[in-house]
Amino acid sequence: ARAWQDNSGWARVIVEYRQVQEEPHGGQSAQRIVVERISDGAVQLIQGPVELQEGGPYRACVFARTPHAVPLRIQVRRPGAPYTTYAGRTFRPGPEWTACQFAFSSPVSGPALFMIMPEDHGMVDVDDASLEPAPPDSDVPPKEGNLLVTGRMVGAVANGWAPGRDEPDEHLDSPPPWDMQAAYRYVPPSAEEPDPHVVIRGEDAAQVSLYSPPVVVNAGRTHTLSLDMRAEPGGIEVWLTVEDSERRSGIRRAVTVTDRWTRYTASGQLPLAEGSAFAVRICPLAEGDLHVRNVQLVEGEGPVEFEPAVRVEVAVIPEAPNGLVFDGEPAALSLIGAGDVPEGARVELAVHDLYGNVRRLPNLALAAGNRFEERVSLEAAPEGARGLFRVEARVLDAAGHAISNVGQGLVARVPRPRYPDRLLPDSAFGAHIPLDAPSARLARNLGIKWCRIHDASFITTWAAAEPEPGQWRFFDDRVELVRSHGIMVLGMLDCAPAWASDAPDDVRGYFRRYYVPNDVDAWADYCRAVVAHYAGLVDHWEVWNEPWVGSFFRKVVDGEQVGGTPEDYVPLLRAAYTAAREANPDAVVVGVDTYFTEWTKGCLEAGAGGWFDVFSFHQYTERMPGTPHGPVASMVGGHRALLAEHGLGDVEVWHTEGGNAAPATFYRGLDPLVTSDGTREAVWYARYLLTALSLDVRKFFLYTLHAYPRLGAHGFTPLEPGGYLQPWAIAQANLAHLIEGTRFRRRIRTDDGVVCLTFEGDGRQVAALFAERDAVPAGELTGTAAVDLWGNATTLQEIARAPVYLTGTAAATVMRALEEPQAHRAGRPPEARKPYGLARVPSPAF
Structure with a gap:
């Protein structure tokens, strides 16, 4: 198209551009992009540069259609190094024209490129692209009423309300197990308290939060948050924010909550951000019970008195942990409601499956009042099928008019694991999980047989094992717990306590532990002690997490912080291998932990060969695997070629961290920015594992099942809020059931x-x-x-x-x-x- 050009010459791609005249979105023709191959790099169609003004509001829009479900990224980026992205989003258009658009506030004044980037092979048409100043506020009508449809918070962790927990620095290396279910409690209406409320159990150290579902706002305008709270004991400080997925916020307020119900408010101007979807965050900062009710977010300065968005609020709560049941088991659910339930009201129920089918269940009659609770069961149903089922409930009045939100609960039915509690060293199925009972149960029930110690627990890392010289800490009980669920452990030999590295004093938090140790002998002593202690419980050890990433492997040179090099890593690998084999002759050492072939080549040239038993790599990609030049084939082929050049062609290969970080949700309408229901990601997952196995990659460790996702900010955790499942988990359980024990x-x-x-x-x-x-x-x-x-x-x-x-x-x-x-x-x-x-x-x- 005129004024557009391809910017993919630096990448290993095959792409063709055509002009098509079949039903363009506007004008006489559209631009067709046919991606035949992406082996490395990215396909980039660009226009510009265009001039941006710092703080200026802009809106980017591209109309797109694709018969192949090609993810399409639209972004605005600096023209040259360091190629800073100023704004961008990935969309999943369908076969009909779809508006891929977002607004943003420019962080700089200067030139920028407008980029259209298909992220997988297939065909996509684009048309009517624009990047222009956003219209003035006066041109957009205000949003009326309470923007939080579920402000009564019925069911606590339900309808997209999401738990969250941030550990303090001192707990990061060995976080104590957290009982998420006990941290949030729903209190239905009663004679003493006619309004429902939620109790959040705060902690002195960790920050326990409850997030609302995200709502789209008119960004750049003033909004007001209001809610009722009381604390036991009184005097608990509470942090209130309204923030987007990147934690950008225009409303922040710390309040001290008394022991009596009081309405608290906070106002501010919400920033212009991609998608303009914001969530309310409620975070008590001390130990005690925080009672919360009647949460409201409105555009403008008020009103602050609670005005429910719907007459009745309903939630659907699966009774099984994670909503997961096995073949032949009934799936029981609780239907909970609060509000003004009129005479003649009834609950309408429907079950949606992964094939797009909808099955209607018999209506449930309700008694008039301010609350209800009913129990329903899908008796080994729908019709004994496996899959993920979204149970939707809404309340109708006597005339058949909807008077509630659509409550949604997710139920998964999968085959029983073939070897539920047996340890299987040869299993390919791994993940990152906390070493606690709920996480181990979920992993076992999905057929996962390995877990990797990384930031899901840190317990074997140097910073956790020896926080001070000679002061050792071990966590046998946690390792034994997951092994009792049939899950083996890949331990990590990495991280350095502050006393053993040159980490600057002003560096705190997660990355302080990731500085290169300054004494290889002390490092070897740590490796020897930890491997010896866990011998028989943990016999597989990986040396350092992602040393090719500067933030995970840092050092200080002439006062400057820089990334470590293969020449820094290989001596640690050699020392770890030697110490581990001395401590436990049966130890298996996993090394290199690479992503890019440049790191692999550098390590092999620095003498890594012979100092690992298993070669490991990481990969994150949304590209569909399973083609000859697909992501896993290209990745494994490149590394195997280098290994063969150094006489290591027969070494075993593991994929110790990776996944598809594309946001998805099987809930309907609760996340306004997500367009994938997770079925594409499930296809990706099954094809990735199958393809990796066909390439003789012996293990795959999904990252991650240990964080607390929320709608609008799933991060790398492919779960729904509260630990409910997404479609990939059904595909995982089925695949493991079919092929576990085979080769x-x-x-x-x-x-x-x-x-x-x-x-x-x-x-x-x-x-x-x-x-x-x-x-x-x-x-x-x-x-x-x-x-x-x-x-x-x-x-x-x-x-x-x-x-x-x-x-x-x-x-x-x-x-x-x-x-x-x-x-x-x-x-x-x-x-x-x-x-x-x-x-x-x-x-x-x-």
Whole structure:
């Protein structure tokens, strides 16, 4: 398009640009972007530079459509180094024209590039792109009433209200287990207190918070937060903010709460930010019970008296931990409501599944009053299906008019783990979890058999194990707890206590521990002591987390803080390997912990070879894996080539940290900025693990299940607020149930882009099939019995991007067909060749 240019020459990509005239959004044509390959780097279509003014309000907009679910990032960035991003968001447009737009306040005066960036292979059309000053406030009508639809907070951690906990610096290395369920308590209306309220259990050290669901506001305008609070004991200081996902806020106030109900207010101008979605945060700063009710956020200076957004507020609370049940178990839920329930009111219930189906349940009649609580059960239902189910409830009056919010609860049904409490050293399924009972139970129930000690607990790191010289701390009980759930531990040998590094005194918090140790002998003594102590409980050890990241591996040179180098890392690796093997001859040392091939090359050239038993790498990507030049194939291929050059081609490879950080939620309408319901991320997850296994990557550790996500700010935690599940977890449980105890045997890629991966072991055979890109007709496999991504029985009609699994005789039949010698088929005419496994094409990347 005119004035636009490709800026992808620095990347390893194949992209084509076309002008299309089929139904443009506006004008005569649209810009089509066809991405064939992204091996490294990014596809960038840019315009500019354009001049920005510091503090100026701007609005960026691009209309987009894609039949391939291509994520599309729109961003505004500095033209040259250090390539600072001033604003940006990733969108997930559908097949119809979608407005991808956001507003922002420029942090600088100067030139900037307007960038359109498809983040995966496939086709996307873009049209009517604009970057212009945002309209004056006077042109936008004010939002009326209470912006918090669920200001009564019915159910406490429900309807998108989210828990949060920030540990103090002194607890970061060994945080005590936290009982999240006990920290938030819902109190229904009563004769003494007709309004419902929530009790937040504050702590002296950690900051316990409760966040509202995010709401879209008219940013740049004054808003007022008001709420009722009382404290036991009185005098608790409470921090009130209204903030976005980056914790930018225009409303901040600390108040001292008495032991009597009092209404507190805070006002301020909310900043212009991408998406302009803000959440209320309530954070007691001392130990005690903080009672909260009637939360309200309005545009303007008032009113401050509570005006509920709906007549009745309803919540749906699954009774099972994490909302997870197994095959054959009923899924019980509580329906809780408060407000003005009229005569003749009823609850309308619907169950939404991962296929887009909706099943209506019988209505529940309600008695008039100010509260209700009902219990419903999905008796091994819907119809015994596996998957994730969103149960929606709303209250109707006698005339059938909706008078409530839509309460939503999530229930997951998965197969029971095949080996629930057995330790399986060869299992590929890992994650980062806290070493506590609720987290271990969730991991076990999803078929996860390994956990990695990183910032989910820190307990084996030097800073945690020896906070002062000669003062040792060990946490056998926590390790034994997760092992009792059938989960093995990958320990970490990393971090340095302040006394053992050159960390500046003014550096505090999370990254203080990540300075290069200044005494390799002292480092070796630590490694020896920790490995010896945990021998038999922890026999696998990784040396340092992400040393290729400057913030995780720092040193001070001539008064300047700089990132460590391979020459700094390899001596630590060598010392750790030697000490670990001396302390425990059965110890397995995992090393290099790389991402970029430059780090791998530097470590190998610095002499890392021979000082690790397992090579590890990290990768985060939203690109769909499973193609010959996809993200995992490109990553593993690059590192294996370097290992082979140094005589290490046979070394075992683990993926010790990674995932897909794309925001997603299976709730409907609770997060105004998220457009993915998580099904694409579930497809990504299954394909990533399958592809990694086919490349002989022996383990994958998902990051992370240890933080406290909230809507609008999921970060790296693919869970819903309160620990409820997202679709990827269903795919994980199903995949683990199918292939745990087997080993990858064979990979075939057909000439029409179908991939078949076969697994055998433990008396079972499994074949996984998926299309690299567009769906392909099933051909002679039409009607074959299979298991889909969610674990439900299906019959093949086509092979799509989502993996399907053949088991038993069906898998054996496919395997025999795949094993037919190539020479035996050479004389067949093309039309006689079978479409799956019988017409191979070269695939050197695999």
